[in-house]
Amino acid sequence: METSLPSIAVLGGGPIGIEAALYGRFLGHDVKLYEQERVGHHVEQWGHVKLFTPFAMNRSPLAVAALRAQDAAWQAPEDEALLTGEEYLRRFLQPLVETDLLTGVIHEQTQVLAVGRPHLSKSDHGCGIDRKDASFRLLLCDSTGKESVATADAIIDATGVYSQHCHLGRGGVPARGERQITGDIDYKIPFIGKDRSCRFAGRHALVVGGGYSAATSVVALAALAESVPETRISWVVRSPRGEEGAPLFEIPGDPLQERVHLTDRANRLAMGSDAAVNYLPHRTVEAVRRLRGSGAFEVELCNMREAADDLNCPVTCDSILAHVGFRPDCTLFSELQVQLCHVSEAPMKLAVHLVEQSATDCLGQEVPSGNLLVTSEPNYFLIGNKSYGRDARFLISMGLEQVRQVFASIRGDANLDLYRTMKE
Numbered sequence: 001m002e003t004s005l006p007s008i009a010v011l012g013g014g015p016i017g018i019e020a021a022l023y024g025r026f027l028g029h030d031v032k033l034y035e036q037e038r039v040g041h042h043v044e045q046w047g048h049v050k051l052f053t054p055f056a057m058n059r060s061p062l063a064v065a066a067l068r069a070q071d072a073a074w075q076a077p078e079d080e081a082l083l084t085g086e087e088y089l090r091r092f093l094q095p096l097v098e099t100d101l102l103t104g105v106i107h108e109q110t111q112v113l114a115v116g117r118p119h120l121s122k123s124d125h126g127c128g129i130d131r132k133d134a135s136f137r138l139l140l141c142d143s144t145g146k147e148s149v150a151t152a153d154a155i156i157d158a159t160g161v162y163s164q165h166c167h168l169g170r171g172g173v174p175a176r177g178e179r180q181i182t183g184d185i186d187y188k189i190p191f192i193g194k195d196r197s198c199r200f201a202g203r204h205a206l207v208v209g210g211g212y213s214a215a216t217s218v219v220a221l222a223a224l225a226e227s228v229p230e231t232r233i234s235w236v237v238r239s240p241r242g243e244e245g246a247p248l249f250e251i252p253g254d255p256l257q258e259r260v261h262l263t264d265r266a267n268r269l270a271m272g273s274d275a276a277v278n279y280l281p282h283r284t285v286e287a288v289r290r291l292r293g294s295g296a297f298e299v300e301l302c303n304m305r306e307a308a309d310d311l312n313c314p315v316t317c318d319s320i321l322a323h324v325g326f327r328p329d330c331t332l333f334s335e336l337q338v339q340l341c342h343v344s345e346a347p348m349k350l351a352v353h354l355v356e357q358s359a360t361d362c363l364g365q366e367v368p369s370g371n372l373l374v375t376s377e378p379n380y381f382l383i384g385n386k387s388y389g390r391d392a393r394f395l396i397s398m399g400l401e402q403v404r405q406v407f408a409s410i411r412g413d414a415n416l417d418l419y420r421t422m423k424e
């Protein structure tokens with residue numbers, strides 16, 4: 001495609017990468033999107049989980065217009081619909097990447113291994129060097145392991161965080177023995193069925209974490225225990241945030257009903273509404289090991305209360321669900337000068353803004369202005385879940401807005417308002 005506009009490489013085919021590619025093409029840029037697997041690969045992995053934001057918050061008017069122009073028979077989900085990840089992918093993201101605007105743009109099964117500047121490494125700086133005049137060089141790898149090189153004038157990195165989990169052990173350091181059994185631990189929310197065919201049925205699951213992912217698994221396991229009563233759940237939480245020691249904080253006046261129900265149900269389970277759930281607050285994981293023969297795990301928990309009589313207590317369980325968060329993979333741009341926050345691993349300017357709003361729930365966050373998305377590496381933009389680093393408050397609606405802000409920066413036009421992402 002011949003154009004005088006900057007060419008753009010979008011890294012990652014999640015909801016936000018796809019929106020960036022769509023918006024870039026709409027504005028006439030030469031865009032290529034590289035996705036390591038299939039589009040929506042991360043969403044697919046939590047496809048059985050229901051989004052707590054309604055569909056209206058998870059789509060842009062531009063995307064809806066592109067879908068309608070492509071196929072008049074396309075049935076948009078209701079604005080209020082709470083879709084599962086799988087429905088969101090099948091009914092929205094997958095048809096979207098088939099629209100004419102994205103023809104030839106999406107390169108699936110193409111992992112981005114590294115991004116740099118052809119003639120400048122990370123350490124090149126000083127007089128006479130202007131990094132913004134150089135293009136980017138990307139090292140790509142296809143599903144057969146074959147490597148190739150691509151170039152672009154600007155990079156939009158939307159590779160998410162779901163590929164890299166945090167660790168189970170105390171202080172985020174791997175628990176003793178964790179590295180040896182990483183492949184046996186569920187760091188992502190597993191599908192939990194409701195009958196005996198489910199791998200958790202009639203067994204003892206240890207869930208670690210005090211966020212919505214842990215709550216989702218505990219609620220699903222408790223539902224399983226209703227039909228298969230031998231099922232047992234231990235729920236380990238480091239710092240309870242709810243009232244009277246309940247694990248989850250209840251957001252006053254929370255308008256997201258799905259989140260209200262999840263919080264309420266999970267807190268009640270923890271506080272003793274169901275004998276199948278054994279709530280273990282103020283605990284961290286010291287060590288894990290697989291027991292020979294039975295395949296069970298032994299988990300050594302540490303009670304953080306000084307007076308506790310079970311300071312280091314082993315628990316035997318059949319599975320470990322470690323819902324301890326995810327973190328961005330920053331090795332991709334290790335030869336670039338992207339300054340990251342030492343707390344969140346988010347790009348510095350945005351991270352400072354997020355820290356200033358740390359007391360605010362994700363829905364109450366101010367939309368960051370475009371200059372907060374400009375990183376210390378000219379024309380390298382981090383958006384989507386990855387732009388929040390370890391901060392778990394990212395919402396798709398925020399990412400859709402970021403896309404518009406980034407293009408305003410790329411084009412040097414702060415008033416760019418051709419197709420507002422959220423307002424129709």
Ligand SMILES: Cc1cc2nc3c(=O)[nH]c(=O)nc-3n(C[C@H](O)[C@H](O)[C@H](O)COP(=O)(O)OP(=O)(O)OC[C@H]3O[C@@H](n4cnc5c(N)ncnc54)[C@H](O)[C@@H]3O)c2cc1C
Pocket residue numbers: 011012013014015016017034035036037038039040041042043046049050051052053110111112113158159160161162163189213332383384385386394395396397399
């Ligand atoms: C269980 C769960 C429920 C959630 N519910 C909600 C909700 O209700 N509402 C909401 O607003 N948000 C929700 N989120 C948060 C967030 O909005 C989603 O995670 C969303 O998918 C993030 O979109 P993204 O495009 O930034 O990244 P992702 O969806 O994570 O997509 C990143 C893509 O990049 C690809 N990739 C990674 N590395 C490379 C590489 N090196 N080369 C090429 N491709 C690469 C991945 O395969 C992936 O497809 C939820 C998250 C989870 C985990």
